[in-house]
Amino acid sequence: MTDTAPDLDRLRGGEPPRNHDARTIAALTSNPGCARRGVMDAAGVDKDAVARTLGFPAPFGQSQFAITRGNAFEAQVKADGCAELLTLLRDRLGLDVPEVAYDDLEVVAGNEGRELRHSRTRRLLARALESGEGTLFDHPLLRLEIAGYPAYLEPDVIAFQLAGRLHVIEVKSFAVVDGQAEPEQVAAAARQSAVYVLALRRLVAELGHDPARVSHDVFLVCPENFSNRPTATPLDVRPQLAVLERQLARLTRVDELLAELPTELTFELDGALAESVRAVEARYAPECMSGCEMALFCRDEARACGATGALGRSVRDDLGGVDTIGTALALADGSLDPSDDLAETAEQLRAAARLRGEALHGEAWHGAA
Template sequence: MSQLNDRLVALRGPVPAKGHDARTLAALTANPGCNRRALLDAAGIDKDAIAVHLGKPRPLVKSSLALRSGATFEQQVKADGCAELLRLLRDVLNLPLPEAAHTDLAVVGTQDATPQVRYIHTRNAVLEALRSTSPARTLLDHPILQLTVAGHPVYLEPDVVAFQIDGVFHIIEIKSFAVVDQQANGTKVAAAVTQAAAYVLALRELLAKEGIDGDRVSHDVILVTPRNFTRRPTASVVDARKKIAALTRQLNRLTRVEPLLDALPARITFDLILDQDKRPTRDPKELTAALQATTTRYTPACRHFCDLAYVCRGEARDDGSIDVLGSDISDDLGGIDHIGTALRLADGTRTPAADQADLAAALRHAHAVRTQLRESA
């Protein structure tokens, strides 16, 4: 592992690795065919800093107001030792009244609150709860979990609480999007459940290392959200089995990073070479050339989850890649990789290969209709 770490540090340069959270993990699995993302994420490289330095930052995904509102809601739910959360859990899980033991794992009793140290505290608290003979419930606030991604361990710092009920842990995800008349935005719910699924897998991995059955972590996750248009929280139990299965499949498919590292040119680095004021001094052309030594698979969906989206979109456009037009068109034009090829087949300046005859006929027809429409306009 240390040799692998050395190689990843060389890629990143002398700066701390950027950590994962379940959101970036879900994003990592959203484009499993992209080697560039796999390498940069494995090395903990700050992709946003690279995009900014190259003058192609991704616009803010969430406003600062939305971020503040989310943090305030989480604080409200967790105030007074998670009193409000306990009230909700008693409702949705039909718990009896006895008090729960609340442990805040952000307070580790030492100056060294690194993810590694907090993970060890989390692991100890989980095992202590599992081995306890007391019937007390256990709330673990601010846990740190570890999940193996592409053969490399990453730390997840959830804003969730693991709650042990009769020997089974439940993952709780607190989100600030509203549930109105018991309906919520489907995309946001799906994203929240995917995040919770990552925590379920990480907690199961922790138990597996101790020889404990993964069934001790429930596939039912609990979403806590504001009710209607108020700030009053409500809790819902969601069956995350499909998301857990999908995430497991995607993680298993992720390419291991060693072969990707082996394929890179010697001495390649994505180091931004920060000066003493932490400003990047790396020559952008050199950095672009280093990025281009990695292979990508850009799709328009990258804009929703990857900080390098505008960098990769620029490259794909320059390259005339069909992928910039989206998966529907890529599928329709299966076997054609470049926009220029499609255009030449459409205007008849390129002779189609035998297996392109039908596609070329359809493109020529579309081109003729378009020409007619333009002429009659």
């Protein structure tokens, strides 16, 4: 625990902290500049419950059909000690997997307790790293420190040892068609896999080994061409790892974010909730829609105040320092004089407005004049 723990407890309004999972940790990296998300996640606030209480329930979640299909595909790939998976690794990826041992770490002697499962994961991986024995470790229970709290990660992944190095294998149910998958889904899988790689590296370091023994190359296993036949694709998650480590380091400095907030602030699910949420600065971007439970609330807020971020992150970045669409339009038509630091942006906006006017009207355009 850190010195910030009492403040974080207060922010949750006495509720226990919500556990992170790889999806929530991976999502931290998709909008690292958002203080609202940073504070809520560091405190372990149940953002889903907050969004529902505010009348803006999270815009995502898998359908029951997709969940059932995903579970069936995973069970198929992992059946008989991962027989199908091993064939895939040997034949499709040409990996030399000589001898195979399979350990399922999901339940320890009928006990599903997290501490017990985590210590069994540690024990088996320690032995594997020492002796080189052990090939497939299914459902390892990992742990990552998030802003001073241990977050348990319950991955569906397999830690796969090959030639003394561990690789993460992630089974996903989205299809790879003609060698291509939906880029958004691959990007999300890469971010989640990076969380597991990082958690495994931290564990390997704790066990006294070189963290580089956990490879940044993960294997993504998906159904091929709308069939149930699995295919495997190697994925280099180094860029995602770099972002994740930066963002986690930033989260541990949550005390700086807290220092900016009213001392009595709490996200208790009561009538003052909307006001409390608005007290923490957000940086809405359309990408939030696929990664953050608060997205509909923040989008509504961004639209109401005409925030440039509502038009997309690249627009907000291009207009650095111009927070609202109204200000951007006023700078473009010359009705607002820019401050010195916005002079260049204003010049670019006026040029863009001129070009637009010429394209639309076929003549030089002089703004509001």
